[in-house]
Amino acid sequence: MQITFLGTGTSQGVPMIGCYCPVCRSLDYRDKRLRVSVHVQVQGKSIIIDSGPDFRQQVLRERIDHLDALIFTHEHKDHTAGLDDIRAYNFRQQQDMPVYAEPRVLDQLRREYAYIFAEHKYPGVPKVQTMPILSDTDVFEVEGVRVQPIRALHYKLPVLGFRIENFTYITDANFLSPESLELVRGSDVVVLNALRHEQHISHFSLSEAVDILTDLAPQQAYITHIGHQLGKHREVEATLPDFIRLAYDGLRVEV
Template sequence: MEITFLGTGTSQGIPIIGSDHPVCHSDNPKDKRLRVSILVTWNNWNILIDCGPDFRQQMLANDVRKLDAIFYTHEHNDHTAGLDDIRPFFFRQGDIPVYAHERVLKALQKRFDYIFTTKDKYPGAPGVKENVIENKPFSFHGLTVTPVEFMHNRLQVFGFRMEDFAYLTDIKSIEDKEVEKLQDLKVLVVSALRIEPHHSHFNLEEALKFVERVKPQTTYFTHISHMLGFHDEVEKNLPENVHLAYDNLKITV
């Protein structure tokens, strides 16, 4: 299983438009972050987790030629706004399967009604095949996918475990029964927004405590804001088995 970090930034990305924060003016490519998303490649299947506003740029940067499914964590704009840009994949492959909580699918139907409609559909619009996710494992072409439920302030979000890999973004709190799904991981990806506490995201301290709780072999932090600091400075102060992810990083699990 190969994981490509397409984007590792928070909702505004880094740099933020018009910001004078030092991180936003960094020359280090690892400090430039598109909106958060990953591509999971397994047995030649390409699974996208979240399709944000930088989707087109991310596909071009990584020369992605086919897309077999989109798994959505939740409906916020930085995770969904790129859906229209699946058109090149649709024209080559047909309807693209999307997997999401029923609430998230309804939000997408409202925002992208011209994609989901079956009446008088514009011929240039892409199409999708809807799959409702509940909080129980499902199969994707023989791959067991286990949703992991947690809260983003008051909003329910799904993370996903696939074999020995798990991806959790936009997390603030999680119940013990959901943490039990994360035992014996080789790689955990989890969000760590900034140093200061935040009402709907783990800050760095909370993310590190969560790592101690789950005890994966290796952890990568994502959904990072400029307020976390410079990549290289933060990285050197992390525990040995914990790293900051960065855009276009590829790992094998």
């Protein structure tokens, strides 16, 4: 399995518009963060989790010319705003794109992208096949790949993380129940969000994420959904335990 971090930034990205802090002015490419998304290549399949506003730029950068399915963690715009750009895959692959999400999230997509789901469609609009995730605990299949959903809370909003084989990906969370943590335990690679050093209403802080990852003790762990308030990549990473690293855009990991 190969994991590619398409984006590792918070909802406003890094640099943030109008900000001239040291992180936003940094020349280190690792401090340039598009909105959060990840590409999973497994069992010959190409799967992307979340398509935010930077989706087109991300897949062009990584030369992802085939996509078998798109999975959504939740309905926030920084995770769904790129849905329109799946049109290129529709044209290239001559098929509808399977889109996996909880029913609530699919309902939100139908409202925000009414033209995709209209009875009488305008020519050339994206074509999707909606695939409801009906349970937040039961394994489901994406193009033959087994996926374990993992319930988390993003403030009061229920969101999903996903475990695929020995890889677990959780973003936009600030609470994981003991039951959810047990579903993660045993993963070789765990990705978890950490927005900044200070506590936040809807995201883990860095210390909170480190505590969770230390308890889970995977072989490798990566921090994502990073804001400019966390600090420069080089300086922050130097403070972390050896098995934990900050993810950055374009990073590839073999699992």
